[in-house]
Amino acid sequence: MVFLGGQVLPGNVGRAILGPFADQRAVDALNHSLGVDRPLLTQYGSWIWNFIQGDMGTSYIFRSPVAPFVLDALVNSMKLAAVAFVLVVPIGILGGVIAALNLNRPLDRIISLGGLSVTVLPEFVTGIILILIFGVWLRWLPISAAWPKDAGFFMQLYYLILPSLPLFLVLFGYIARMARSGMIEALDSDYTRTAVLKGLPWRTVIWRHVLRNALLPTITVIATQTGYLIGGLVVIETLFRYQGIGSLIFTAARGKDFPILEAGILTIGIVYAVATLAADFLYSVLNPRIRLGTDQ
């Protein structure tokens, strides 16, 4: 609906950057993240132009170009976010599906209530408790996400497990809840009844008919959670002393290092826009009705 309803505002800067196919919400988000800092249009225009060319300005504090800081931090944050996403998307969906298939039985109650409880807790609270359990008492995992310099892929992964867990917990509840309600709706639908009545095996019904429909809203939720995830990253990266985009913005805000702050927030805006766009694309691939809708 939003995809179809997105109206093109003429002369819109965010629209100009993102191209004519971008989602309206993404453009709005980008415009906003740009507009917050720079009220002067001309200044703003030249800054954007430089940004596109890869020149993000010069840091007030470090007296050196901003771009390397922001890009390094972005790569680090993406590693962390990727670990959290790779863990949470399948497990969250699985949790929701299991809950829906066991509707109102104890397993459903445990997943729904547990998911809801961990979702409402601030990341730094779950983070602290997880650090205490796995880092201080059990000593299974390192309490800081800063890995040794020459750490390989698995070593980095090992250091990222603990920081990704609080993000995992927050997202798990949302994704599981959406998957659960999508499943319940799909299980209750006429096409599922038809599929069952025409004698298809239960497994085929679930895989081919129910899951595909049930997961559509879940994909949208996962995409909208990207914005949320970014907020979470600021907290988690500070807590675990991790050199990501969140802690970069945080440090820049404290030090009033505006070029880094602006570049960081604009980068986040772009990431958010890309994520939303990707979700819309995926959604239309999975749901033929949307594609037909755009043609008309």
Place this chain on the structure above:
Amino acid sequence: MSSSETIPDNTAPRGPWAEVFFSLLRSPTFLVGLGIVLFWVACALFGEHFAPYDPLADDIINALAPPSGEHWFGTDQIGRDVFSRVIVGSRDILTVAPLATLLATVAGTALGLFTGYFKGIVDDIVSRILEAFMAIPVVIVALLAIVALGTSKATVIVVIGLSFAPIIARTVRSAVLAERELDYVAAAQLRHESALHTMFVEILPNVIPPILVETTVRLGYAIFAVATLSFMGFGIQPPSPDWGLSISSNYGMIGGGFWWTVLFDALAIASLVIGVNLAADGVQGALND
């Protein structure tokens, strides 16, 4: 309800509210949540009378003492009693979060009434702007606002209040869109009541239930946000014994095994957030019945 159908009765609106009240009292979720919240409210109001120590008094000789009979939750890095600090630490968060929620509710309700009532172009423009606002994480908005305005409780209240207002506005708007098609609104318009009168006197009382639900849910998120901002150093400032702030000043040492300096504050935040959410869940259940 059946009596109000036969006899016109001015006190009829009380009926449904009493029903809601009694169904709340029967909801274990709500009662547990309310119990937890009231416990912390009591701590915030009267905490200093039953806290064993002054939460701000340092005692360097006994710094970082582990939990014992003397200091139930141990002491922090300058020897302040953690138990007393946890009790009194509920005060600031329980002032700031409800005020932020109140601001969000008032602003959001007004916005929602306007956009829902006028529909059309006003609605389109305002809704687009609100959507753009909602796309930005609260932490980022807060960071920018606090860089621009400086840190104070008032800034935190305004930032959280205004970040949450669009969400409440959206809920109110969709409720108003349904209400405005009903006959009583047409009747008010035929009587030439002003738009403001129709919105606030006619429609508002009928959209109270969704507003109430949204407010209780938002209160949970406001506590989440206030705690997070305090932890980031952008919220409540020292020497307040606030929980988020205590965690932020002590978590650097947990590698050394001083778990008691952060665990109890973390559990306090967790219990308050879960308590508010349980209560919100109960309210939602009672109003949807």
